[in-house]
Amino acid sequence: MTELQIHLENVQQAAAKIRAAGGDRTPKIAIVLGSGLGGLAAKVENPVVLSYGDLPGFPVLTVAGHAGKLLVGSLGGVPVIVLNGRKHFYETSDAYPLKTMIRALKSAGVEALFLSNAAGSLRPHIGVSELMLITDHINFLGLNPLVGPNEAEFGPRFVPMSDAWDPALRAKVKAAAQANGITLHEGVYVAFRGPSFETPAEIRMAQGWGGDAVGMSSVPECILARHCEMQVVGVSCITNMGAGLSDEKLSHEHTIANATEGAAAFERLVIAAVQAF
Ligand code: HPA
Numbered sequence: 001m002t003e004l005q006i007h008l009e010n011v012q013q014a015a016a017k018i019r020a021a022g023g024d025r026t027p028k029i030a031i032v033l034g035s036g037l038g039g040l041a042a043k044v045e046n047p048v049v050l051s052y053g054d055l056p057g058f059p060v061l062t063v064a065g066h067a068g069k070l071l072v073g074s075l076g077g078v079p080v081i082v083l084n085g086r087k088h089f090y091e092t093s094d095a096y097p098l099k100t101m102i103r104a105l106k107s108a109g110v111e112a113l114f115l116s117n118a119a120g121s122l123r124p125h126i127g128v129s130e131l132m133l134i135t136d137h138i139n140f141l142g143l144n145p146l147v148g149p150n151e152a153e154f155g156p157r158f159v160p161m162s163d164a165w166d167p168a169l170r171a172k173v174k175a176a177a178q179a180n181g182i183t184l185h186e187g188v189y190v191a192f193r194g195p196s197f198e199t200p201a202e203i204r205m206a207q208g209w210g211g212d213a214v215g216m217s218s219v220p221e222c223i224l225a226r227h228c229e230m231q232v233v234g235v236s237c238i239t240n241m242g243a244g245l246s247d248e249k250l251s252h253e254h255t256i257a258n259a260t261e262g263a264a265a266f267e268r269l270v271i272a273a274v275q276a277f
Helices: 003-022 038-043 096-107 167-179 200-208 219-227 252-274
Strands: 029-033 045-051 069-075 078-084 112-121 131-140 184-192 213-215 231-241
Touching: 003 045, 003 069, 003 078, 003 096, 029 038, 029 252, 038 069, 038 078, 038 252, 069 252, 096 219, 112 131, 112 219, 112 252, 131 167, 131 219, 131 252, 167 184, 167 231, 167 252, 184 200, 184 219, 184 231, 213 231, 219 231, 231 252
Parallel strands: 029 078, 029 112, 112 231, 131 184, 184 213
Antiparallel strands: 045 069, 069 078, 112 213, 131 231
16 A cells, blocks of 8 residues: 555544544534643543544644643533644654544544644733734745645645634634633744754844744644644743743753643633633
8 A cells, every 4th residue: 555545544444533522512623732731631521532543644743731632522511632742843843643633533524623732922012921812824844744745635736824713703802812711822834843942143033023822833734734624723831931031940840840830721721712712
């Protein structure tokens, strides 16, 4: 079998397992939990839990703080799929695990993808443990998950990226934040490949580009979801100021600890927002 044939089969099999786990619930929303934001998984009502290991072609995870579980259940009574853990492009340049994950969700009936991540702030007014709604992104990964022959089964060769972060869903998330007294900044997310954190010079460059936060994820997921015409919305949980903007020493442990601090507001926001989607 060719790589594409294996991929197509993995997508079909994983989607069938996700559909079966849902029973008569067919979630139209999937939520991808970022580093330190896994606590939302515990809020899922009546969950059926699948391990990524049981889903053909799904990522095999290596980063601490990423569990590798897919839950089908509901949040605030709304059927959802929650993905706790994903593969980053600092671990591999193989896009297939991520492609399988996103396309299996699409095949299982998901229409909207809610992405989340831990990120560093580029702006003094966007503080640690606060949330930022992603309005747009800059792909500075040096990679695009759609490089290679186009897999036309899923979408077109050239994918428009204006309004990649869906304006209508963004308005709903903003309204949910307002109604619940949650501070929600808005801004442009710049994706660096990592795994090293940025240098202060790189942070100044990203500020000059018009970026508001930096991180190492979510952009590949967004591109793949737009390719297969899923709507995308996303929130960054600010875990630190970008390198050189404060005296903090950056580390993964620091990211997880501060994400956990912002997690309560993140959880309330997602639960309120999905009820309005
Ligand atoms: N840079 C990149 N990724 C991150 C950061 C950061 O400052 N904080 C959390 N994830």
